[in-house]
Amino acid sequence: MKLDRTTIAIGVVTVALLAASPVLPKWAMSLLNVSLCYGTVVLGMMLLMRTGLVSFGHGLYYCLGAYAAGTVDQMLKLPDMALMVAAGAVVTGIVAAILGLLLARYRDIFFAMLSLAFSMILYGLLVKSSALGSTDGFNISAKTLFGVALVDDARRYAGFGITVVLTTLSAFALNLYLRSHRGRLAEAIRDNELRVEYMGASVRATIHLHYVISAVLAGIGGALMAINIGHIDPEMTYWPQSGEFVFIAILSGTGNVFAPLGGALVFETIRSFAYEYSPNTWQMVLGITMLIVMIFLPGGLWSLIQRRKPA
């Protein structure tokens, strides 16, 4: 297998992040943590966008992953980080496989609206289920990793470690997939479905597959976020949260798997500063940025990097 530049870069970033973790200040670590979790979700959004679909309800899987992790942690009393993430991935995978049967038939705003409806159904359920803490959600302990008990700071480092490893692994796998025969179909479907069908590939099966992949990535992101933040609530599936993912995906562009990760980092950095200095104009900054990016940089921030280095 020939290594492409992106694969090498993913390896370098992984090693660098893990090596730097002992000396990273607390704020930097939590900033990176949140960005990587968001980045994982947006990796999935990027795959869908390449296929020509925008989901206004990906909070559904983000939240589902987090609640699956939370259930394993609090209800089943198995507070192991690895188990929690696995639960998030499996549950979202199953739900997406079922909902995908339906959603793969929809396009454009109807796809966006139906996914929004599903995410709001989950929101409606969670808000009223007192066993899961209704609007307050519940706290998460995540005390072990692969059975090894974690105390004090070890928990923070383990959380960071598993986040870095899983996010970069996801990016690596997605990058491989995008270069595969099927992965390349994504853009073909976006450009012209009919031609793809004439070539003998199934549009519906591909969209279904991409939907499931993106859901699992969102589930992993949600479970990791639950572990790192230590708290989950139904806001994770409220539509403005899904909108945030769409925002990051637009901001990043779909050019490369690094785009969503970098985009998420930029987003989180701006958010941290905006919360600090002007909490009441933060959304305005977002909105204006989004308009500027859509008008002047339709390829997202990634297109700035790409322009300098023609492939």
Next chain:
Amino acid sequence: MSQLLAVVIDGIVYASWLFIIAVGLTLIYGVMKILNIAHGSLYALGAFTAVSFCTAWFGHNYAAAGSFAMLAAAAIVVGLVFGPLIERGLLRFMYGKDEVVLVLVTYALFLILEDVIKLVWGVDPLLVQGPNGETPYSVLGNFEASGLSYPYYNLVLVGVAVATGAALTWVLTRTRSGKLLIAVIHDREMSAAMGIDVGRTYFVTFTVGAMLAAVGGALTAPTVSVVTGMGAEVIVMAFAVVVIGGLGSLPGAALGAFIVGMVRAASIHYKPELELFSVYLVMAVVLIVRPKGLFSGAEVRKI
């Protein structure tokens, strides 16, 4: 039996409220093919402006009944200021783009307007209330139906909804400008070639749609405490209504509002924990059975 009656009354009131908000959304989509997320912000702007106007009115110790004029004035001002501003300042540069891109543009607009509201009115909940606690709501008093007491204000909502629906239907089917509008809906390019001023049609449509959102907000303001984020809550509900009825369809919005209103009233009375769930479940089921909503016509296949 009396509970069933209560469900029907609540359902009709709620449906009227939903219709006022959703009809503007469906009008804008039908004509301009823009699914306007910022509709929620216009609704919130209507509510906040109504609070300011009514507070000023009560501050002068004018007759409380006049506060209704303030509600109407708030809706008209918001519609006439923000409608043209948004359409001329932003949306007109976006016509012809993909529908999904247009949704994202209005989402960005929604984010911006949410903060405009916070900057102007602050983040504390506000009430439409005079110095002695009088509101447009209480001025009218209550009436009794099957042992339960209902505010007359609810009848105002029903009245406004019916009047709005009737007026729009009349304009669309009986007037010259309505016929021109239908021509634009069917084929924008051909209408322009025949001499219809499409830009003006869009401008007027968006302003009217924005005003309807503000009417919804202004009429809601006296009944709730007006808080930031109220637009986000309403817009998904309005989406459910128009998607159930069929995007861009006027009778669809009425039917969608009726269905959502009844479902919500029924679930509040019989199973309150399923309130939100049931509304979106209906939306999902309708989309599954009829992907384009209940009142959608056959569409020409595009390649």
